[in-house]
Amino acid sequence: MSISDLYSSGKHKQEIGHFSNIVKMAKVNGKISKEEEALLIKSAKKLHITVEEFTAILNNPEKFPLNSPVNYEERIERLYFLTKMILVDGEVDTLQVKLLRKVAIGLHFPFDNVDKVCDEAILLVRNENDLVNFTAAIKKVNSI
Template identity: 55%
Template sequence: MGISDHNLSGKQKRNIAHFASVVRLAKADGFLSEGEEVLLKRLAKRFHILEEKYKEILNNPEDYPIYTPHSYEERIEHLYDLAKMVFADNEATGDEAKVLKKICVGLGFPIDNVEKVADEAIHLVLNDNDLDEFTNAIKKVNKI
């Protein structure tokens, strides 16, 4: 994280941290596919991440902490973005699933339920569920 990052708003810092988590997941298999790059560009635009910061995060995503949203709804939305990244290249590797589970813990999902939550998230994205369907299904699986 550069010195200029200290002047960012709280929301922008959260967006950058979330984006870095998505990048870590995208790079879990060692490379970025065309589909992953397209999704990353779309998320960067949605999070108002400038090109220079985009490249910095892409090169060193581990330099940014995992941000745990306070709201349960936000955590599920972040999980949705991450699960979509797993399949951005139309395949899921064991490494990507492993990283997704670690990030689920970082997002605040209970450790004893992370496997169920991550598996359900992957299943829902595979079946092209929208965010509302995804949210309802994750709430059923997580039962907090």
């Protein structure tokens, strides 16, 4: 196995972990709306998730670990897409916010600042900020 194979499989594990978190956000209220389903399909394609992986993750997202990226920019991007999933159907569920905060801690956002980061993330996505503006604002809120 070459070093590039190791990297790509590690990267794919991160993508699977990220996708499982997106699925958890969609399923937190017990049902997946049509808007959430469309975003799941789009996310799966972007993350190179196979049909078999998609089905397995959809059936049991808890089985797949987070595998947080090391790169700060990628962690912010993950937060962005998770926040988009919360707001895709126009509703913000308390359980979704609670899960977002847990995932943000798993993404290595500081525990003492995670509420502020997540509240800002929700506000930014609700106001339709793109990833570039979202990243800049989260860095500012997170003081990095």
